[in-house]
Amino acid sequence: MKLNNNISYEEVNKKPLITVKQILEECWPDYVVNHEVEDYQIREVDKALNCYGDKNGCFVFYCNHCERYIFQHYGCNSRLCSCCGKRYADQWSASLAKSMFPVPHRHIVFSIPSELWDFLRDKSLWKDYMDCARTCFYNYIPKMLKRMLRKVWDLEVGIVCILHPFGKDMKFHPHLHLLITEGGFDIKGKFHKINFFPSDGFRKCWRYVVMQKFQELGFPNWKATELFDKYPNGFYVWVHKRGRIRHPKMIASYVGRYVRHPAIANRRITYFNGRDVHFYYDQEGDIIDVFMTSEQFISALIQHIPPPNFKMVRYYLAYSRRRKTCFFDKKQSGIKQLTLNKFGLIKEIRCPICKNNLIFIHYSPKPPSKELPIQRELEIWYL
Numbered sequence: 001m002k003l004n005n006n007i008s009y010e011e012v013n014k015k016p017l018i019t020v021k022q023i024l025e026e027c028w029p030d031y032v033v034n035h036e037v038e039d040y041q042i043r044e045v046d047k048a049l050n051c052y053g054d055k056n057g058c059f060v061f062y063c064n065h066c067e068r069y070i071f072q073h074y075g076c077n078s079r080l081c082s083c084c085g086k087r088y089a090d091q092w093s094a095s096l097a098k099s100m101f102p103v104p105h106r107h108i109v110f111s112i113p114s115e116l117w118d119f120l121r122d123k124s125l126w127k128d129y130m131d132c133a134r135t136c137f138y139n140y141i142p143k144m145l146k147r148m149l150r151k152v153w154d155l156e157v158g159i160v161c162i163l164h165p166f167g168k169d170m171k172f173h174p175h176l177h178l179l180i181t182e183g184g185f186d187i188k189g190k191f192h193k194i195n196f197f198p199s200d201g202f203r204k205c206w207r208y209v210v211m212q213k214f215q216e217l218g219f220p221n222w223k224a225t226e227l228f229d230k231y232p233n234g235f236y237v238w239v240h241k242r243g244r245i246r247h248p249k250m251i252a253s254y255v256g257r258y259v260r261h262p263a264i265a266n267r268r269i270t271y272f273n274g275r276d277v278h279f280y281y282d283q284e285g286d287i288i289d290v291f292m293t294s295e296q297f298i299s300a301l302i303q304h305i306p307p308p309n310f311k312m313v314r315y316y317l318a319y320s321r322r323r324k325t326c327f328f329d330k331k332q333s334g335i336k337q338l339t340l341n342k343f344g345l346i347k348e349i350r351c352p353i354c355k356n357n358l359i360f361i362h363y364s365p366k367p368p369s370k371e372l373p374i375q376r377e378l379e380i381w382y383l
Contacts, residue, residue, distance in 0.1 A: 020080060020269070023298070031294075040305065041302045041305050048078040058072055059072040060072075060360075060362055062361050063353070069361070079262065080302075089260055093255075103181050104244060104246055107243035109176065109238035112175070116219075117174060119219055126165075132210050133159065133316070134159060134316040134317060137159060144198065155186055158318035159178055159180050159317050160316075162176065163306075164177055168281035169281055170297075197239045200233065203233055263301055263304050275293065276293055277291075277296075277297040279292075
């Protein structure tokens with residue numbers, strides 16, 4: 001609902017900061033007693049509640065070149081912790097930027113109608129939903145090239161797919177953020193640039209792929225037929241020139257914020273009295289205020305926590321695990337080795353001052369003493 005549009009961001013930011021952690025600390029014990037909660041959701045909340053930032057333990061490293069100790073504070077790594085979530089997103093963005101092909105990329109968003117959202121509340125179907133994006137590109141790119149260039153090329157694009165299960169109002173709204181190469185690699189490993197991605201064609205292909213897969217998973221055929229008729233131009237696909245990424249360093253500003261962070265930022269929470277929660281979101285320049293009880297707020301928050309070991313980020317086609325270090329070549333049954341960074345799987349931790357490798361000393365269950373002359377938060381540098 002729209003509340004007074006006279007409220008400014010400056011007025012909101014002047015108010016004392018209310019955090020997700022504060023709401024959980026006050027309301028979570030009663031919520032667990034009165035609601036059915038999955039074990040993995042309880043674990044994520046407990047980790048966030050027991051995270052105390054720089055008051056936690058830390059890893060101690062030593063730099064021979066600088067002759068100083070470096071401290072890396074131990075985070076909770078919870079999906080509900082704003083601080084640790086941002087750190088994880090920043091590290092993931094830096095790692096991905098070094099692992100991307102040195103070619104232009106495009107940020108594309110795939111979504112589905114609200115009539116299908118409830119079907120995806122079964123989290124075991126999330127991977128199938130993400131796989132639909134790969135199938136869409138695999139099916140449509142050859143047809144698009146044949147129509148546009150009068151050529152039939154077997155090009156393989158690189159796709160990084162991120163599942164974002166919530167909208168700005170914290171409702172369950174599963175949609176996909178994709179990073180794709182603006183073009184693809186042929187059988188010889190040569191990259192062919194594609195400057196134009198027709199959104200109309202992608203929308204129809206996306207609709208067909210999603211409905212075909214969902215019907216295989218048990219979605220009623222008659223409902224699928226209704227949706228085909230209701231959306232003759234296909235499902236939502238955002239393809240815009242503003243989503244062009246010319247340099248890997250731009251990756252954080254596009255999709256870094258969609259990785260491992262709570263469904264709401266602390267700065268958007270405007271009111272909490274132990275029973276009710278108010279927060280806002282920006283909808284095309286209008287500030288929309290949302291009212292929830294604390295129980296509704298917590299339900300909306302934890303519903304987006306994925307099951308254990310579920311990968312919210314997946315790499316397809318040219319960026320898939322089996323392809324990331326090799327490509328087609330004429331010599332080994334069409335396999336040619338390409339030099340790619342390792343997506344951060346193998347990493348060396350370097351000094352934030354001189355960039356030399358650090359020596360691990362030990363893990364301290366307590367934070368570093370304030371009496372030490374040198375205090376510096378460790379920044380992680382990847383090869």
